[in-house]
Amino acid sequence: MIFYFSGTGNSRWVARGLAQHLSESTLVDIAAALRAKQHDFSLQPTEMLGFVFPIHSWGIPPLVRSFVDSLKISGYAQQRVFGVFTCGDECGYSNIDFKRLISAKGLTCRHIYSVQMPNTYICMSGFKLDTPELETAKMVRAEVDVQRISDALRADSPIQQYHQGRYNFLKSRLIYPGFIRFAMDSRPFRVDERCVSCGRCERSCPTGNITLDAQNRPQWARHCVQCLACLHHCPTQAIDYGKHTQGKGRYTRFASDTDGK
Template identity: 40%
Template sequence: MIFYFSGTGNSKWIADQLSSNQQEDLIFIPEVLKDGNMEFCLEKDEKIGFVFPIYSWAPPEIVLHFIKQMSLENYQGQYLFFVCSCGDDIGLTQQVFMKALSLKGWKCHAGFSVIMPNNYVLFPGFDVDSKELEEKKLENAIGELNRINELINRKEAVFFCKEGSIPYIKTRIINPLFNRFQMSPKNFWTTDKCIGCKRCEKSCPVDNILMQDGRPVWGRNCTSCLACYHVCPQQAVQYGKRTKGKGHYFNPNQY
């Protein structure tokens, strides 16, 4: 079985490719958290996969929370892997993820990072990729996923993760600050371009948006995936002043 989390579709696309090739069931983490049934029964030769985007050089908090809460019945050291999507590098994500598993008594056998089009626009100087770079990343990702699928099929114990420069600072210092100060939904707002189409509401993976008087209202349960911002056809969703003039991206295979 493959557990995944995705906001703007990059990780969902990866999870779809893996699920099809590995013939493993695909499980959306937010739906499990809403349902509350955290117990999963494993077959003897079943593979266990986790697919998620990188949030400020670490796994999203929702993924780590899910791992902490879930249980794997009949776990006997089955092959376990992760694949994460990133705009460039992932810092010490491998360490963070493997520690979360070790606290459950589980072993991670393989891990991979796949460079995908960038979608994080809240940091100064951060924006979506140019159309040319976006298309190049998507094209390269196809070949990379084929290679990853071959390695997983053979149950190879390998790690191909791009840490990048100053990984300790990115993951151990910047990421905690991100989780503390950048996860708040209170700065979301809509311009007069909003047409009340509800696409932001429908795109939110954790059902944190409700429409009131034809406009979206954000609750407190935000993962900072920015799906609501990127999916808006009118580019009416904004986050304070940080998104002014920034671009938009949603995986073309998912919407």
């Protein structure tokens, strides 16, 4: 059983790759499970238990934390548990935090990995999308990484595959809490005259934070998780987050908001 959370498709892509390599048939969308208030899951004796999600500000997205906190797993008898994080570059102390989160549920996790994928964070000055060349190189590498991780899981033999980076105390212990407190705000979202009222933003929002007004233009409520699905999925780039996302291009792993779901 693999639980995943994904805004722009990278983590969904990794979750699907792992499921394929490991012949794990159950893929659970964390955001959908939370919306459906589904917290009880049953693990078969031969199943593994995996968690795949993106790194947000060198930490675990709060939505994933809430999900794990509320999770009730029956049938756990030391089956293999793993965490695979997708990141643009570095994950900081997310490995330590994940281990702690999982241990609190009585689960033992010896396999924690990360896969570098195309970057999606563009909301601040200095943060931009990868060049097409870097994006291609990351995807080639990611295919290899998913295969390596699957092999390690099948053999139950942990490997070194984690991008921690530098200045981790600063990033994961100082910046991350600040990000959670101050930056997860939907008020800076804007939509301009390029909006074609297609509703893709609403459909792509994993938390149901977007409603459409009488002209079918998006309106954001206050429980945004900053996954940026709406902004990146907009086919006309009509959505911006403040001024720093303007003219920076957009990225999604799948062609539309419903592909690959």
